[in-house]
Amino acid sequence: MKQLLTLLFFLFQLTTLLGQKLLIPMDITQENHLKAYGLTFWALEADIEIEWLLNYQGGSFLMDYSDKIARECRIRGVNYLTLDAGSILNIYTEIEANNMEVILLEKAPKIAVYTPPNKQPWDDAVTLALEYAEIPYDKLWDLEVLKGDLSKYDWLHLHHEDFTGQYGKFYASYHSASWYIRQQLQYEEMAADLGYLSVSEEKKSVARTIKDYIRNGGFLFAMCSATDSYDIALAAEGVDIVDVPFDMTPVSPNFNAKLDYSKTLVFKDFTLVTNPSVYEFSDIDAVPG
Template identity: 50%
Template sequence: MIKKYLLLLGLVGAILGPLKAAYILLPMEHNEQKDHLKAYGITYWVLNKGIEAWWLLNYRGGSFAFEHNKAFEKECLTRGVSYEILPDAQFNNILNQIASPEANMEAMKLEKAPKIAVYSPEVDAKGLSVQPWDDAVTLVLTYAEIPYTMLYDREVMGDKLAEYDWLHLHHEDFTGQHGRNHRGFRSHGWYEESKTRSEELARSLGFNKVSELKLAVVKKIRDFVGGGGFMFAMCSATDTYDIALAADGVDICAEIFDGDPEDPDAQSKLDFNKTFAFKNFTLAESPFERAFSNIDVGRMGRNVSPDQDYFSLFDFSAKWDPVPTILTQCHTRTVKGFMGQTTAFKKQYLKTSVLILGENKAIGEARYIHSIFGKGFWTFYGGHDPEDYRHRIEDPETDLSLHPNSPGYRLILNNILFPAAKKKERKT
């Protein structure tokens, strides 16, 4: 009798297939996830396999979930990512809990791994960056094992952006002023090499000046966003992008940068209707200033000490405003501040259409902002490296294995997975 019962169970198992747990959950709370950054990489890897995933907004720190698979479980173990195995009933209970009108949570379906491009200068023969500084986005993409393609002016002008869903603007100067590095670094070999290389690239693409090439690149990126792309920028790539748009057709470069004097009436000719984020700003008067304009709060005059420098993330309604909720998912609402050539944005120069995601309210600065342009989205994040407070040119790059739970780096990865989310109509 027992043998017949076991045989029957075997036949049922052969028909139904092996019994298994239904879902893997990657908890994203402060103390429950060993490596927050690599958890994004696991989720991207699953999406890249053609498997949909869930982003459980505001549930246990913004957890991820996907169908259980032994290969997925093994990958979590290999990468050191904390996970839990949930049966169908338990996962459905979680979805029901999230769906409750009283819960400020939302279950967002992730459908497809976005194709990622990083706008960054060309590398040398050894594959190393030609610039003497690193980039937080490429650091965290590499650490999280998320694939990306590097492209620069030649590829942008060749209309390669259409092949990608998401674009990051590396620490960059889109105004053609070579990072305003002349005063501090003109005696450094890398500065002259970079300047010469930029000028040769501009000429090879049919432009007389670097500023003219950069303006053309900025317009290509604008069209990419307007057509439905996702653009993310940090540090000086934020304000210089908008300055270049506002200065369309106006020479704002001093003679030390491009060989001829700037337009003396440049300020009055700026067109703020063309910008993404900023309005009514004033260009820097001296070419020897490090700042490009008064948009940036600057390194000097910030009345805050490093140990007190934090910014707060806004708490949005997950069901009514899922986009900003996605972008602010974190295991803490307070994030350590960090500086850069562009550190943060003065609120009085933000357009009314700009949504502030993170701010230091005590000193009146916006650190993390976002909005819509056409059919696409853009996000600006002030500062250079979330885990190096005062990162300087020629400093060594940050070792992210020492910061696997970095809240500041999590914000970058929120933007990277954002295009994978199934679009819902905004309710407000």
């Protein structure tokens, strides 16, 4: 009987300590996932500790309830639940019994987006998502990367970048388009100002600088052409892999054999596609069959 009373007293103390919590679900019950991420970021900026419930309702976020947070959720159109101590204990019990995890978030990361000063004809999905979610970020480009500004940031998001210096391999379709010509001139001027003989060599240097940033603890998110062209640029250090339309010089003889896969982050044993008329960098991409 004494043990039971002790247990009941402990549970009472625990539920009192827990108090009310606010849960932001991230499963199908959440009507606006991007805004929910933004709300969570906003809370971290306000020094509110958050528990990220991995694999629970889509990776939900749990924090102490306050009228201020609840009001901000309503303003941003974010679905949330107010939980009492019993409900919170049930969540922790479910997490403990299943393939779930609780990660404590204490600090809002400082985010940089690597994006060109000029916008291309298509949308940049990274900046669009961050703007909509209301997550603050800074923009930087090659000059800022090469002078060491990456050390100021926790996360780097890559634009749809071509780190091989082939302007996205759009030569066949767009080489006579005004935006393509402007972009090539802008990139060539930038590379020259930074002391490089070609855009290709300048972009390789940027790729190596980003690799150092990762080695020093930075986080990287890349998408689209930035994923494979990045590793290609790392592997091609000291090898000319871009043809005449891009740097006025032919590719190095036997260039594929000269690639150094030990310098890449992810991919290896790939074969490059250097034909300017072919919209592909290499055989890294898998075509569904």
